[in-house]
Amino acid sequence: MNGDNNFFKSAFSVDNVIFGFDDGDLKVLLIKRGAAPFQGLWALPGDLVYPSEDLDTAAYRVLEELTGLKKVYLEQVHTFGAVDRHPLGRVITIAYFSLVKISDFTLTASSFAQNVEWHNVHHSLQSSLAFDHNIILKTCFDALIHRVRVRPIGFELLPPKFTLTELQHLYEAILSSDLDKRNFRKKILSMSLLMDLDELQEGVPHRPAKLYKFNKDRYHQLEAHGFSFEVKESKKKDKKKQLAELIAQ
Amino acid sequence: MNGDNNFFKSAFSVDNVIFGFDDGDLKVLLIKRGAAPFQGLWALPGDLVYPSEDLDTAAYRVLEELTGLKKVYLEQVHTFGAVDRHPLGRVITIAYFSLVKISDFTLTASSFAQNVEWHNVHHSLQSSLAFDHNIILKTCFDALIHRVRVRPIGFELLPPKFTLTELQHLYEAILSSDLDKRNFRKKILSMSLLMDLDELQEGVPHRPAKLYKFNKDRYHQLEAHGFSFEVKESKKKDKKKQLAELIAQ
DNA sequence: GGCGTTAGTGTTTGATATACAGCATTTTCT
DNA sequence: AGAAAATGCTGTATATCAAACACTAACGCC
Numbered sequence: 001m002n003g004d005n006n007f008f009k010s011a012f013s014v015d016n017v018i019f020g021f022d023d024g025d026l027k028v029l030l031i032k033r034g035a036a037p038f039q040g041l042w043a044l045p046g047d048l049v050y051p052s053e054d055l056d057t058a059a060y061r062v063l064e065e066l067t068g069l070k071k072v073y074l075e076q077v078h079t080f081g082a083v084d085r086h087p088l089g090r091v092i093t094i095a096y097f098s099l100v101k102i103s104d105f106t107l108t109a110s111s112f113a114q115n116v117e118w119h120n121v122h123h124s125l126q127s128s129l130a131f132d133h134n135i136i137l138k139t140c141f142d143a144l145i146h147r148v149r150v151r152p153i154g155f156e157l158l159p160p161k162f163t164l165t166e167l168q169h170l171y172e173a174i175l176s177s178d179l180d181k182r183n184f185r186k187k188i189l190s191m192s193l194l195m196d197l198d199e200l201q202e203g204v205p206h207r208p209a210k211l212y213k214f215n216k217d218r219y220h221q222l223e224a225h226g227f228s229f230e231v232k233e234s235k236k237k238d239k240k241k242q243l244a245e246l247i248a249q
Numbered sequence: 250m251n252g253d254n255n256f257f258k259s260a261f262s263v264d265n266v267i268f269g270f271d272d273g274d275l276k277v278l279l280i281k282r283g284a285a286p287f288q289g290l291w292a293l294p295g296d297l298v299y300p301s302e303d304l305d306t307a308a309y310r311v312l313e314e315l316t317g318l319k320k321v322y323l324e325q326v327h328t329f330g331a332v333d334r335h336p337l338g339r340v341i342t343i344a345y346f347s348l349v350k351i352s353d354f355t356l357t358a359s360s361f362a363q364n365v366e367w368h369n370v371h372h373s374l375q376s377s378l379a380f381d382h383n384i385i386l387k388t389c390f391d392a393l394i395h396r397v398r399v400r401p402i403g404f405e406l407l408p409p410k411f412t413l414t415e416l417q418h419l420y421e422a423i424l425s426s427d428l429d430k431r432n433f434r435k436k437i438l439s440m441s442l443l444m445d446l447d448e449l450q451e452g453v454p455h456r457p458a459k460l461y462k463f464n465k466d467r468y469h470q471l472e473a474h475g476f477s478f479e480v481k482e483s484k485k486k487d488k489k490k491q492l493a494e495l496i497a498q
Numbered sequence: 499g500g501c502g503t504t505a506g507t508g509t510t511t512g513a514t515a516t517a518c519a520g521c522a523t524t525t526t527c528t
Numbered sequence: 529a530g531a532a533a534a535t536g537c538t539g540t541a542t543a544t545c546a547a548a549c550a551c552t553a554a555c556g557c558c
Binding site: 054239246248 | 329341
Binding site for chain 4: 185204206207208210237
């Protein structure tokens with residue numbers, strides 16, 4: 001414990017919570033650990049940060065090595081550094097979440113195939129992950145829930161062309177609450193952030209829906225004028241009343 | 250570059266943006282650096298994290314060493330790790346902000362006195378701080394602005410007993426916007442988070458105001474029932490109209 | 499007792515959120 | 529060809545919340 005050198009016997013890593021949306025379900029990409037510690041358990045993809053690498057760069061690298069994707073939405077969330085969080089030494093980890101369009105790549109094409117899988121987020125939260133990854137996943141999921149209501153990032157999880165119903169299902173999956181169809185559409189369309197592509201869905205066994213595209217430029221333009229995106233988790237009226245009564249006491 | 254050892258030639262620190270509120274002004278506690286690098290510049294208080302110390306513990310320690318205060322509000326904000334952010338080596342830093350009641354202690358009693366000072370936040374943002382502390386300060390200030398609207402943490406900056414006007418001035422200082430007195434009071438009081446102490450200000454050369462106290466238990470109770478605190482930065486109606494017209498285009 | 503200063507209070511109006519149901523369009527099946 | 533199945537799409541009435549705004553009340557000081 002003498003000298004500064006002790007301070008340099010530690011390492012840092014990034015862990016990346018990669019979210020995807022498929023089949024009405026919010027998923028997270030996990031890796032099955034092939035070696036100790038925690039061999040056989042599912043873990044978040046991550047890696048030590050190279051000595052001459054910025055933190056964000058490391059997070060992007062982890063993501064690209066796993067999915068081949070380069071331009072993805074990535075956001076730093078929190079840093080975890082409990083002394084005993086890594087059994088082999090002092091390793092603090094900077095947690096990120098990223099949002100990918102599952103349709104953009106196929107895991108089965110990867111050599112990892114057997115050890116990399118999309119998992120339902122809620123199931124994963126209840127299962128036992130390696131290290132402190134349960135807490136990390138929970139923290140990042142909470143961050144996603146918050147961010148998605150306040151920034152138009154949901155689109156990062158959808159294909160470039162999507163229907164309003166798909167968008168609504170996405171929000172319902174993330175917020176774990178049902179939204180009113182008419183009110184949702186009214187609100188989303190009133191922001192004028194979506195371009196109507198004048199195209200219809202194809203190959204569906206029912207009336208095809210119109211396709212839309214998110215207009216990012218438009219968003220930046222409005223944002224610069226004080227516009228703030230917001231999708232509220234609809235509070236039912238009766239719940240509101242209950243709360244009002246509690247406050248009144 | 251061979252072997253894992255390279256990964257252990259790095260260190261991590263915490264930096265703490267300590268906010269205080271005084272005289273209608275939001276302040277931040279800075280230290281004048283006595284040694285290179287950045288000698289003579291003002292810097293955020295911070296320290297390397299001890300090998301057997303959790304991150305939050307380190308942040309609390311920095312705070313206590315400087316102010317003598319133990320129970321303060323502290324929140325992790327972001328981690329900064331650009332390769333070149335520290336001239337002497339790879340040091341990533343985990344940034345925290347904390348909220349203290351300036352009245353709880355006197356800096357002049359400290360041996361640091363000459364080198365530790367409260368600075369106006371806006372001035373500090375425009376001056377040149379050591380390392381990447383301008384960005385850190387900005388990031389933490391933005392985080393404070395956001396958090397204060399959404400969690401009842403403003404009270405951490407005020408003495409235990411305060412007037413509604415003091416509370417309003419606090420919000421105005423943080424949000425950099427004027428609030429309507431009647432609407433503000435209506436909103437705050439309607440949340441029933443304040444206890445009316447049935448006491449009055451003393452020693453003021455005008456009509457004394459009633460003193461209130463934040464009821465933390467009450468907040469936790471309401472929170473558990475779905476209550477969410479919110480103070481909005483009041484959007485003026487004409488600005489809203491401008492935005493509405495822009496959207497309509 | 500009058501002046502200076504801050505405290506304290508309600509109402510009207512406009513905007514936004516909520517609740518809610520039926521017809522339209524397409525495919526598929528017989 | 530017609531019916532059935534599935535999802536797409538649309539508007540209004542009501543309740544709630546936010547915004548704007550100005551005067552009287554209480555105290556200290558001179």
